Amino acid sequence: ELPVVGREHAPNLIAWLEGQNVVVKAPPRDINAAIANQDEDVILRIGPEFPAQWRKSLPAPLEIIQDSTRQDAQIPVQRLQGLLSAYGGQTGSLRLLARGISPGTATAIQIRRTDLATPEAQRGRMLSFILPYFLIISAFLGGAALILDATAGERERQSLEPLLATPAPRGAIVSGKIAAACLLALVSLLLTLLAFKLGALLSPTVGRQMEVSFMTIAKLVLILLPMVFIGTTLLTYLAAAAKSMKEAQSHMTWLMLLPMLPTIVLLVNPVKTQMWQFAVPFLAQNQLILKVVRGEVVTAQQWALYLAAGFGLAAILWFAATRRYQQEQLAISG
Template sequence: MMRKLWTVFRKEVVDNLRDRRTLLTVLVFGPLFGPIFYVAIMNVAVNQQIANFNRPLKLPVAGAEYAPHLIGYLRQHNTQIEPAPADPRQAVKDGKADVVLVIPKDYGAAFDAGRPATLQLVMDQAKQSAQKNVSRARDLLEAYEREITALRLLARGVDPRATTPLAVETVDVSTPEARAGMLLAFIPYFFLFAAVIGAFYLAIDATAGERERGSLEPLLTTAVARSTLISGKLAAVTLFSAVSLGLDVVALSWSQGLIPAAKLNIVVNFGGHTALAIFLVMLPFCLLIAALLTVVASFTRSYKEAQTWLSFIFILPMIPVFALFLFPTEPTIWMMFVPALSQDVLATALMKGMALGAGFTAISVLSTLIFGVLLAWLAVWLYRREKVLG
């Protein structure tokens, strides 16, 4: 039996190694999509954030002549004062300005009298792209307010520290690896994506493809038992999934050197040992996704129909990953019973240098393997039925 299984396995592997589309998917697109996308997005985001921080704040001001001291303060703090539009509210509403500072005529009189001097920041709270400039303008005005308050207290012989009875010091006990949490949040998604796409075309070709070419019935009527035949095909699909996953892990590990982590004061723990550990904890998912794709593809009649149905499978493993991203929570045991979610949690913990314990890993591996074996058994059962030929 093992010899026949090996023969089927070898045939599937060799046949698909000759298929250029499968090779490009498994060896190029699947493994390299994640690293290229990740490095590009992270570099653009970090460089844009640094550029925005260093770039002068362009602030249109109406009534600048009423507050020369404030205008001087703003200019000293990397602010470029510009003439305000005729209608500040309409300009902000139309997107012609992110924020406009309006200084009323009575500002100077109230300021000199020691009364609260009104300022208006015209902004659009619903416009997300403008919020950085709005926050910068608000922070500058609040800093100016604190400075004036301190000067007024000193002029009256009062120590400004009397207005701050508490001196709260923040003690950050997080490690540089743990601070990389947001940076690492989407990396497990690329691992899962690579595993799925590595199995995708081979699972279709081994099932719906055989049926469409008319070679499925002759295969099932050979001396090889159907259970052996489908097991060999499943083993080949699992191998291609694992190869795609392994290449993706290596590529993402290497790509960390292209991320400007030092600029963010973080450390990404993704060296060789971590990459190997991640590959091993993700490996059971390859069997599960290979079996799932094979089961779903067995119900389809053509290659195109299989592609349509299996495209939805891409979404399923990502649901728990996105749920964890949107509603972050600490790792718990129940998560280890959910395939894809458990691999996401373990991979993230490894990259952050967190120790979850052997129990977490064991439950994740065993539960995912059990689901994978059950789906593999279902695939074998389906191919034992005569309806699979129709």
């Protein structure tokens, strides 16, 4: 869909766009607000001087209204630019033919591109795609080794039954295990982010493409903190039912694939950022990480929704893990 201002000034162009499967619709009342609020990705404005310039075979002005900082709007903008360039090229060729001139004479040069970018530069460009996955997986499974040993490992060594026989509440026991694993995951995450900061200092390519200040690192920690609790509590719940370390470790295969899903979906089908996305695990982290490293603004409403949904899910998983530890057969190894 393409909102067009002044469509009456260029009926032929509008008809051609509609023939290219573009749905032309009326523009919003406040164009600037529509772009700023992400209600529209791009708007085309046709000025009143367009018909006169067109009839004189002079360049007729068209204005593309967009927000260049919105990454999700780049594809619609590029498609519109390509369509308008194609329409202008076709019309220019027809004008030359009408004057008995070959359209090829208007093409004085033919451009060929040779990409001499170094592999380091290419890796720096791709870092924006793979960085969210590595950060999310580091937070999601950073405490996996400890929590697997503290749950399935203790059950396999038959040391869990004496622990559960102590006067300590089972909820306190499982909470202590989760807290220890979360602390380990948080330390691992901080080391990963500091290594990323050091890499940005040593690699000018990465430093130019992404914002890697200490404020950015603090925001990334806040983004990934709910994922630390979600991953640890989920693995606690799953590993508590495993009778051996090997059985518990079998969950790692599909758990490592979960953070890849939003990256794959966004690469195949880029979507416009919407409020509900900040309540979806993994997708929310992916969107927020990309916003932060690109220096884009995250609103207070987005932060509030994300943190509420993230810590809410972690609380539900923590409750489920503590309930599982109430089962008497948990201490029985088999």
